[in-house]
Amino acid sequence: MNNIRAAITGIGAYVPEYILTNEELSTMVDTSDEWIMTRIGVKERRILKGVGKGTSDMGTKAVKRLLEKTNTNKNEIDLLICCTVTPDMVFPATANIISDKVGIKNAFSYDLNAGCSGFLYGLSTASKFIESGQYKKIIVVGADKMSSIVDYSDRNTCAIFGDGAGAVLLEPTTNDNGIVDSIMRVDGSGRKHLHQKAGGSVKPASHETVDAREHFIYQEGKAVFKFAVSKMADISIEMMNKHKLTSDDIAWLVPHQANKRIIDATIRRMELNKDKVMINIQKYGNTTSATLPLCLWEWENQLKKSDNLILSTFGAGFTWGAIYLKWAYNS
Ligand code: UT7
Numbered sequence: 001m002n003n004i005r006a007a008i009t010g011i012g013a014y015v016p017e018y019i020l021t022n023e024e025l026s027t028m029v030d031t032s033d034e035w036i037m038t039r040i041g042v043k044e045r046r047i048l049k050g051v052g053k054g055t056s057d058m059g060t061k062a063v064k065r066l067l068e069k070t071n072t073n074k075n076e077i078d079l080l081i082c083c084t085v086t087p088d089m090v091f092p093a094t095a096n097i098i099s100d101k102v103g104i105k106n107a108f109s110y111d112l113n114a115g116c117s118g119f120l121y122g123l124s125t126a127s128k129f130i131e132s133g134q135y136k137k138i139i140v141v142g143a144d145k146m147s148s149i150v151d152y153s154d155r156n157t158c159a160i161f162g163d164g165a166g167a168v169l170l171e172p173t174t175n176d177n178g179i180v181d182s183i184m185r186v187d188g189s190g191r192k193h194l195h196q197k198a199g200g201s202v203k204p205a206s207h208e209t210v211d212a213r214e215h216f217i218y219q220e221g222k223a224v225f226k227f228a229v230s231k232m233a234d235i236s237i238e239m240m241n242k243h244k245l246t247s248d249d250i251a252w253l254v255p256h257q258a259n260k261r262i263i264d265a266t267i268r269r270m271e272l273n274k275d276k277v278m279i280n281i282q283k284y285g286n287t288t289s290a291t292l293p294l295c296l297w298e299w300e301n302q303l304k305k306s307d308n309l310i311l312s313t314f315g316a317g318f319t320w321g322a323i324y325l326k327w328a329y330n331s
Contacts, residue, residue, distance in 0.1 A: 005178030006130035006138075006170045007328035012066025013166040013297035014058050015284060016048040022159070029155035036159045037282075041260025045162025045285035047147045054088040056097040058165035059143035062293075063102050066139065066167045074102060078135040080109040081126055083118030083142045083289040085316065086149060087111055090199075098141060115194070116256050116315025117184070118142060118289035120323055123168070123311075124182035130172050141167040142289035149196060151216035160258070161217070162285035166293020177306060177328040183239055183321055185231070190318030193223040228262045228314040233269035236312040239322040240270065247271045251307035251327075252299070256314060257281035257291040266312065288315070303327045 021044045022033035036042055048058060059082055067074055082095035095109035114121035119142035126138045143165035152158045197218055198209035209215060232255065240250070253272055255263045260281055267277055278295040287294060292311055296303075303309075307327040314320040 003174050004131050004133055004172045005174070005180070006127035007173040007178035008168045008296070008325070009171045009328060010066055010070035010072070010169040011166065011293060011297045011300055012062045012064070012069055013164070013294055014061035014065065015046040015164040015294070016058065018047045018049045019044050020047045020162070025159055028152055029158060031155045031159060039261070040159055041281050042159060042285040043282040046164055048145050048163045054148070055084050055086050055143045055145045055165070056088045056094045056101060058145065058163065059094065059098045059141045059167070060101040062143065062165040062167040063098055063139060063141060066169055067102070070169050072137065072169060074104050075106050077104050077107045077137050077139055079107055079126065079129060080104060080139045080141065081112055081122045082109070083112045083114065083122040083140065084144050085113055085115060085118065085288055086145045094143070095141070114315065114319045115317045116258060116286065116288050116291070117313045117317065117319035117321055118315070119292045120182070120311060120313045120321045121184060121319065123170075123179065123323060124184055124321065126170050127179040127182065130170055133172075136172060138170045139167055140170060141165065142291075142293045144288040144290055146286070146288055149215065149217050151213055154216065156221055157217050157219050160286050162287050164284055164287040164290040164294055166290050166297050168293055168296065173328060177326040179323060179325045181239065181243065182323045183235055185235065185320050187318045190227060191316070193220045194218070194316040225259065225262065227318055228258060229265045231318070231320040232256065232262060232312050232314045233266045235320055235322040236266060236270055236310055239310060239324050243324055245308065245324070247273070249308055250276060250310055252303070252309045253277045254292055254295050254309055254311040256312065257284065257295070258286045258314065262314070301331045303331065305330050
């Protein structure tokens with residue numbers, strides 16, 4: 001039983017069609033393409049348009065594509081975890097809604113909220129269910145409609161975020177490939193720097209909370225930046241040291257896409273060649289739980305069996321973590 005590893009055996013993703021460019025943003029707030037490209041590194045982001053459309057619509061598309069691509073029977077799925085900070089509604093879980101829309105009937109499903117670290121927390125959790133031997137097919141979805149909580153009159157936050165969804169299938173393997181290790185961390189005292197003030201049980205929605213714009217992202221950018229820069233690099237290096245990996249041993253770094261400057265600092269600390277780093281922040285911005293699966297989806301064709309990948313992240317909570325995995329298939 002101890003020899004079972006969880007391997008990613010397929011990826012599906014979905015990004016909405018509407019492209020919000022820096023040029024269009026510059027007509028909404030006092031900003032410029034030059035400022036956003038220099039300070040954040042985002043050129044454009046996708047926005048889910050349409051009344052009644054939510055995170056589950058993107059998650060459902062990603063999961064359907066995943067099932068089709070991997071030729072997987074939906075009745076064989078044991079568990080679906082949806083990582084998100086923008087659920088369709090407070091309850092029930094968006095994972096339940098996705099399962100219903102996809103037609104998954106023989107599974108259990110739940111949401112996981114770990115800010116931008118959601119997908120890695122989800123992957124780490126799901127891998128344990130596979131390693132236990134009890135479950136054979138688990139879907140981890142990372143999906144966020146960040147545009148639903150972004151204040152498009154606040155230039156400090158509106159340039160950063162975008163919408164999207166990605167999903168991976170996890171299955172057991174008894175060879176060396178798959179998820180080797182995960183290190184996950186939390187420091188809840190960091191919540192004061194990045195949160196949504198109202199809409200929870202402490203401050204339910206009211207006319208006052210809406211008037212005070214408290215249903216949008218509240219972020220103290222500089223404080224978050226400082227933590228993110230050190231923690232994402234620290235945890236990646238901790239993982240390298242633990243497994244005696246040099247930068248030459250690593251085929252790919254898959255970093256959370258929050259700010260190009262945070263990614264660059266992590267690359268420098270890990271002494272990695274930039275060609276080994278997945279970066280698509282310029283196209284999608286920070287899609288929160290979706291950044292990592294969107295990277296894997298985009299680079300899937302370049303990944304080779306047994307490649308060493310480090311996935312690393314930092315997000316609201318504060319939460320952060322790294323996963324070391326050996327890629328399980330050639331496309
Ligand atoms: O994944 C979740 C975790 N989140 C993050 O990792 C975000 C981490 N933080 C950041 O990425 C950066 O702190 C920001 C991109 C949010 C901000 O960059 P910064 O270099 O830390 O800028 P700042 O907040 O210190 O602001 C500098 C100036 C301010 O003007 P004043 O007060 O000096 O006049 C801001 O108002 O830049 C101004 N500013 C902007 N100017 C043009 C802030 N946003 C914009 C903007 N366009 N979009």
